[in-house]
Amino acid sequence: MHRSLIWILIILMSVALYLVFIWSPIEKVMGNVQKIFYFHVGSAWVAFLAFGVVFVYSILFLMKRKRSYDMIAGISAEIGVLFTAIVLTTGPIWGRSAWNTWWTWEPRLTTTFILFFLYLAYIFIRRMDGAWEKKARLAAVFGIISFIDVPIVFMAIRWWNSKLHPIVFGDAPNQSGGGIEGEMLVTLLFCLGVITLLYIVLLQKGIYIERTKLAVENVKKNIQEKLMK
Amino acid sequence: MRDLIKSALAITWKDLYAEWRTKQVFSTMLIFSGLVIVTFSFAFDPTNNTIRAVIPGMIWVITIFAGILGLNRSFISEQYNDSLHGLIVSPIDPSSIYFGKFLSNFIIVLFVQMITIPLLFILFDYKMNGNILLFLLVLFLGSAGFICVGTFLAALSANSRSSEMLLPIILFPVISPIVIAAVQSTRILLIDVEEIESLFSWISLMAGYDLLFFVFCFFLFEFIMEV
Numbered sequence: 410m411h412r413s414l415i416w417i418l419i420i421l422m423s424v425a426l427y428l429v430f431i432w433s434p435i436e437k438v439m440g441n442v443q444k445i446f447y448f449h450v451g452s453a454w455v456a457f458l459a460f461g462v463v464f465v466y467s468i469l470f471l472m473k474r475k476r477s478y479d480m481i482a483g484i485s486a487e488i489g490v491l492f493t494a495i496v497l498t499t500g501p502i503w504g505r506s507a508w509n510t511w512w513t514w515e516p517r518l519t520t521t522f523i524l525f526f527l528y529l530a531y532i533f534i535r536r537m538d539g540a541w542e543k544k545a546r547l548a549a550v551f552g553i554i555s556f557i558d559v560p561i562v563f564m565a566i567r568w569w570n571s572k573l574h575p576i577v578f579g580d581a582p583n584q585s586g587g588g589i590e591g592e593m594l595v596t597l598l599f600c601l602g603v604i605t606l607l608y609i610v611l612l613q614k615g616i617y618i619e620r621t622k623l624a625v626e627n628v629k630k631n632i633q634e635k636l637m638k
Numbered sequence: 639m640r641d642l643i644k645s646a647l648a649i650t651w652k653d654l655y656a657e658w659r660t661k662q663v664f665s666t667m668l669i670f671s672g673l674v675i676v677t678f679s680f681a682f683d684p685t686n687n688t689i690r691a692v693i694p695g696m697i698w699v700i701t702i703f704a705g706i707l708g709l710n711r712s713f714i715s716e717q718y719n720d721s722l723h724g725l726i727v728s729p730i731d732p733s734s735i736y737f738g739k740f741l742s743n744f745i746i747v748l749f750v751q752m753i754t755i756p757l758l759f760i761l762f763d764y765k766m767n768g769n770i771l772l773f774l775l776v777l778f779l780g781s782a783g784f785i786c787v788g789t790f791l792a793a794l795s796a797n798s799r800s801s802e803m804l805l806p807i808i809l810f811p812v813i814s815p816i817v818i819a820a821v822q823s824t825r826i827l828l829i830d831v832e833e834i835e836s837l838f839s840w841i842s843l844m845a846g847y848d849l850l851f852f853v854f855c856f857f858l859f860e861f862i863m864e865v
């Protein structure tokens with residue numbers, strides 16, 4: 410199952426690369442740099458998805474206390490932080506040529522930045538000393554708190570305000586730069602799908618690694634007990 | 639509900655009384671705030687007129703950095719003689735521990751603010767000419783939100799051996815909305831009085847944040863206090 414998913418992912422990823430770099434038209438104003446948009450948006454979407462998964466599995470863990478729930482939440486947070494880091498690096502590269510500045514304290518950028526720190530903090534809690542039950546419990550509580558915090562952070566920063574991000578989808582009455590070409594939209598949606606698949610594969614891999622770690626620990630413990638006898 | 643408040647007030651009273659006898663946290667916070675003010679005077683030229691623009695930020699930087707010192711102590715100090723376990727096994731709702739600790743931390747921070755903010759105004763020769771009642775309201779709401787989340791996360795990080803390092807890292811991102819709202823509304827009150835209409839949306843944001851996080855922390859606290 411996992412192996413076949415990886416193969417599918419490799420094929421689809423090459424198709425996505427083809428679509429992005431060859432098939433989709435070059436944007437008039439921004440030129441080639443605009444291609445980064447497909448991965449930028451895809452990574453942002455997966456980061457939010459991953460943090461949503463952390464939230465759901467944190468609640469599930471507090472209710473059911475199953476170790477696998479805690480595992481999924483932890484791995485999902487790590488993947489989320491990774492993709493947030495991708496968003497935060499691809500963003501400035503694009504922004505440099507589109508807005509002529511590396512960084513601006515605009516709502517979405519700032520929120521993503523704070524999001525990055527929030528889930529780094531979550532990982533810090535998971536790396537705390539002590540028994541796993543305690544760490545899992547505390548991390549789950551923090552996972553819930555931080556997820557609630559995100560919309561408030563966004564709202565607060567939005568009021569603090571400026572408007573550089575164009576509204577790409579839907580009506581954009583006041584802002585220029587709206588709208589998206591058909592082929593670009595297809596490419597974008599395809600990329601979103603592929604990156605989501607990448608997330609699933611990474612999640613599976615992470616769970617596999619965690620399980621292996623646990624198994625190794627158990628074996629070690631058994632050997633120690635045998636030697637003690 | 640009545641029992642909950644009663645036991646919470648007992649914990650608050652105990653904390654404040656212990657603080658009254660030792661004055662350890664309070665004096666540390668005060669001295670620290672004084673030092674931060676001195677550092678500010680080196681960082682920003684106090685004879686310059688632009689200093690007015692950074693006063694709102696200074697108020698909240700002082701409050702938050704000094705507050706973290708107190709928050710760190712509030713649960714660590716319970717670990718001597720295992721008093722924290724005593725609190726956990728005592729026949730009270732775990733949420734009342736949270737409520738009690740919240741109140742005591744909040745009162746201490748308000749006292750510190752009562753001294754440091756006038757001191758800041760005096761040392762930087764700042765004449766306050768805004769609405770003082772609204773200013774107090776903003777201070778109240780902002781500190782309440784900060785302490786509400788801070789007390790909760792202090793209890794969380796007290797489980798770790800390196801809690802003094804952990805607390806700021808997990809606290810700052812979560813309180814960022816309250817910091818933005820508090821600094822902006824203070825700025826409006828002290829400097830840009832003409833933007834007074836947007837003050838009320840900031841105040842309602844702070845009030846909403848306080849309420850939401852108080853409720854969530856209140857109910858999630860029992861998960862932190864499990865043994």
